[in-house]
Amino acid sequence: DTEVTQTPKHLVMGMTNKKSLKCEQHMGHRAMYWYKQKAKKPPELMFVYSYEKLSINESVPSRFSPECPNSSLLNLHLHALQPEDSALYLCASSQHTSGVYNEQFFGPGTRLTVL
Amino acid sequence: GQQVMQIPQYQHVQEGEDFTTYCNSSTTLSNIQWYKQRPGGHPVFLIQLVKSGEVKKQKRLTFQFGEAKKNSSLHITATQTTDVGTYFCAGTFYGNNRLAFGKGNQVVVIP
Numbered sequence: 001d002t003e004v005t006q007t008p009k010h011l012v013m014g015m016t017n018k019k020s021l022k023c024e025q026h027m028g029h030r031a032m033y034w035y036k037q038k039a040k041k042p043p044e045l046m047f048v049y050s051y052e053k054l055s056i057n058e059s060v061p062s063r064f065s066p067e068c069p070n071s072s073l074l075n076l077h078l079h080a081l082q083p084e085d086s087a088l089y090l091c092a093s094s095q096h097t098s099g100v101y102n103e104q105f106f107g108p109g110t111r112l113t114v115l
Numbered sequence: 116g117q118q119v120m121q122i123p124q125y126q127h128v129q130e131g132e133d134f135t136t137y138c139n140s141s142t143t144l145s146n147i148q149w150y151k152q153r154p155g156g157h158p159v160f161l162i163q164l165v166k167s168g169e170v171k172k173q174k175r176l177t178f179q180f181g182e183a184k185k186n187s188s189l190h191i192t193a194t195q196t197t198d199v200g201t202y203f204c205a206g207t208f209y210g211n212n213r214l215a216f217g218k219g220n221q222v223v224v225i226p
Contacts, residue, residue: 045214099207100165106158
């Protein structure tokens with residue numbers, strides 16, 4: 001299985017809602033990532049997990065809360081988001097974070113709209 | 116800072132013609148990767164280059180890594196409508212595990 005899956009595909013939420021994005025991979029990869037992508041822009045790194053531990057937080061606001069329950073799963077918990085947080089949220093995985101092992105496999109993304 | 120610059124940002128290419136997109140860094144890279152994102156899609160890994168002067172081919176696509184490991188190029192021959200999309204280069208700097216994405220080259224193919 002060489003696929004990264006993400007649910008839901010689309011999400012519309014109000015600024016007071018709490019929701020979660022889910023990501024799963026079964027490639028045995030030990031690094032998982034959350035990216036945010038705005039239209040016509042490159043993916044912007046948010047968080048990196050390496051061996052289920054948070055290794056990089058790119059100064060992301062606390063209204064985004066990542067979680068890695070096990071080596072195959074990655075969640076992103078959302079609370080009190082702002083309309084400017086509307087974007088495509090991409091999950092990715094790689095064998096490891098370093099060296100030649102960081103080629104990344106992306107999921108299809110969750111298109112988030114915050115009203 | 117450690118950035119990867121990509122040029123051009125936009126290209127209109129006649130079907131059947133060739134085109135090249137370039138990626139440059141002011142600092143030596145550990146590796147460079149190329150991704151393609153179709154309209155409405157997600158980035159898909161194409162290739163990774165690691166060695167100085169490395170050249171790799173995938174059918175009509177040729178990828179090069181410069182001798183100084185500071186620049187890279189992607190050359191596509193005989194462009195097809197399926198080549199439409201945004202091509203991102205992404206580099207890894209020594210001592211930094213982040214993948215630094217270029218701004219992308221959006222390619223439109225004219226039939």
